[in-house]
Amino acid sequence: MRSWLLLGFLSSFPFSESLRKATKRQGKSLGEASHQGALEYAAADEHHVERPHSAAGHHQKEVPRIDAVLERNLDAAARAEGGLPARSQQLGGQAAPRVTEEHGRDAGRVVSSFLATAVHAVDLVDTVAGDPLLVISLAFAIWFMTQFVYMYFVCPDAQGIALRRQQMQDEWQKFLSGQAKDLENQLQVLRKHAVKSTTQCFMDHGLSFCHFMLRVSKSDLAREIDSPLVEPFRQFALLWIRAFQECGTEPETEPLVLCSQQSVQHLHTVADIAATIVAETADKTRSKYCEADVRAVEALQAEVDELKAKGLISEDNSSWLRPVCNFGISWEKAQENSGDTFPLVLFFTCWRVTIFSYGHAVTLLAFPCGCILGLVMHMAAKHAVGAVVDLATVLVAVLCLLAPTVNQGRQLKARLQDIRSMKAQAASLQGKLNVWTGKYDQMQCLWQYQTKNKLDLFNTISELIRFPQIKSKDPHSERVFLRNRLLSLNEKLVRAVQKMGSSSIYLGRSNVDEESLAVAANQIQKSIDNIDKAVKEDDFDQVEKYLENIFALLIVRVISANRLPNTDGGAFFDTGDLTDAYVLIRLGKVKRRQCPTTRVIKDNLNPRWDEEFCLEVPRDVKHFSLEVFDSDEDQWGPGASREGIGYLPVKFRHCPGQWIDKVEHLLSFTKNQPIVAKLHLQFFYVHSVTDLAKMDTEGSGGKQGVPSVQSVGTFLASCDGGTTFDSSSPASRR
Secondary structure, eight states, rough: OOOHHHHHHHHHHHHHHHHHHHHHHHHHHHHHHHHHHHHHHHHHHHHHHOOOOOTTHHHHHHOOHHHHHHHHHHHHHHHHOOOOTHHHHHHHOOOOOOOEEEEEEHHHHHHHHHHHHHHHHHHHHHHHTTTTTHHHHHHHHHHHHHHHHHHHHHOHHHOOOOHHHHHHHHHHHIIIIIIIIIHHHHHHHHHHOHHHHHHHHHHHHHHHHHHHHHHHHOOSSGGGTTTHHHHHHHHHHHHHHHHGGGSSBTTTBBOOOOOOOOOOOOOOOOHHHHHHHHHHHTTTTGOOOHHHHHHHHHHHHHHHHHHHHHOOOOOOOOEEEEEEEEEEEEESSSTTTSSSSEEEEEEEEEEEEEEEEHHHHHHHHHHHHHHHHHHHHHTOHHHHHHHHHHHHHHHHHHHHHHHHHHHHHHHHHHHHHHHHHHHHHHHHHHHHHHHHHHHHHHHHHHHIIIIIIHHHHHHEEEHOOOOOOOOOOOOHHOOOOHHHHHHHHHHHHHHEEEHHHOOHHHOOOOOOOOOHHHHHHHHHHHHHHHHHHHHHTTTTTHHHHHTTTTSSSEEEEEEESSOOTTOOOOOEEEEEEOOOOEEEEETTTOOOGGBBBOOOOOSSSSSSEEEEEEEEEOOTOEEEEEEEEEOOOOOOOOOOEEEEEEEEEEETTTBBSSSEEEEEEEETTTTOOOOEEEEEEEEEEEHHHHHHHHEEEEEEEETTOOOOOSSSHHHHHHOHHHHHHHHOOOGGOO
């Protein structure tokens, strides 16, 4: 491209030469006169005669103190040859050397050049100021010459465009294979995250909460001032609101507060409390969490897909002027679906002109304007200005020819900036999605295993609180009934929520692993399902019992037995055949075939099992028993009858949250009397999620030889199933 620009500049050289000649002619007479005047001044000084008034004398009036200028030049010439100044007599009284004719000629040239430039500048300013067309012509020439110089030094040539194109392609491919792909994968991970469904569940529960409060606010019974229902209902509403506090991503530092306690503290009717809660809650239950960032990522992906579909830059830049078979004047956009104005295609008679930008359009219009201005200047005999305009017009023509290359360079630069902008935006969105993923990972246990169960519980219990929409025949009894129900439910709900544990347990600030929390949440969810069935049957007593026993597990360790009787010995059996003992764990009155058992240890009167079992505790069961049997399968084959040795009943409700270690005598099945044989066991009654944290910390209670639970969650998961254990199933033992 620069070679084309240089060629255009050289082609305009004759115009610049004519300009130089015209300027030289204007200052020629002035230079000759000044030179002649300088010689006369020198000759007069040499012969000590009065200086003549020559033809250049009139310049002495126009330029004051010309003799001082000439004198300084003569002194400078004398110093250059090593002599003294012409006026040295005034300084030292010595004789001064004569100034030669050559010195005068040199001084005259300097003065003549200076005077010619000054006079020409003054004349030019006067001429331009009085001619607006001349001002326009000079402005035109200066502007487009500047543009030409800018294009020459700034715009890249063909090699530079190739390098820029390669750089753009490299950055684009790197962006597609790097940040764009990582962002897409990260978005998929976030969309499939386990807590995404939980966040939607939160919003659904928020709507249910608002609908319940709206229904209550419309009841006639709720409009009574200072009713005995006001305080119980206020406590129930605040308990429900506290369950929503954990729905935020910072539950400990910035909890989600649907309605503050102060807002409902001094209200005197149930309807006012419900209406105030609805007013403050409406916008807060529709939190979108990371939806804004997800939409930004989707918009960026759409932009990337659009660029991939239509290409980075337009390849049709070879020519902007083509002949076509058309004799009209019209225009159209080169890309119909694009929102940009350019490129614009103009059909002018038999030519198709592609305009790439506003600058290109101005350049095209400038060419005929330059031709007209140059012609006008030459017709006005202002050939110097006309030559300058002609030079600028030639440069404009060169710029028009190079418009496709310039446009391609601009497109590459703009597209490269777009790619870098998308890379910066992708990096910012990646950071935001990483933050959301980290928050989701941190909140996953809390939301899935506690918060969701809390909201499900309150949503289920709310069906029991029915405010009549019309005034009943006996409002007093209706009021008392609702008040008693609310007071009882509030008390039971407080204890049930406490059994679910604090949020710190679910946020990883305890030694309870996720598998343990999952088992506990599953047990609580089963209790909530049972409560829902009882609510539908309007069985309030069953609801209270399930609330009291919303979560209960029993961990039993069967350690060993000693001094068992030999039930396999006798006259008809081998003397080496001893008792083949195993232990059955029976919870309440569950049938033996549904109870878990230990493995059978053959021919040993002091067996050691070291096995652990987990049982779901029904709400009415308060004890369990360990029953020791002798297996006869080795003598009579599978399915043979078993012989009872003894059993040990154990009560567990009185000591939740701690390991209990027991070594006691077995009781006879027939006489219920102690026998010589002893059984060693440990058990742990889990009454709340907080008790799970104590399971590992207390371990075996300091007893030697008793194994500790390595992973509570793995153990609970392997033993999950409650009282439906099958003695023949390996999954019932550990």
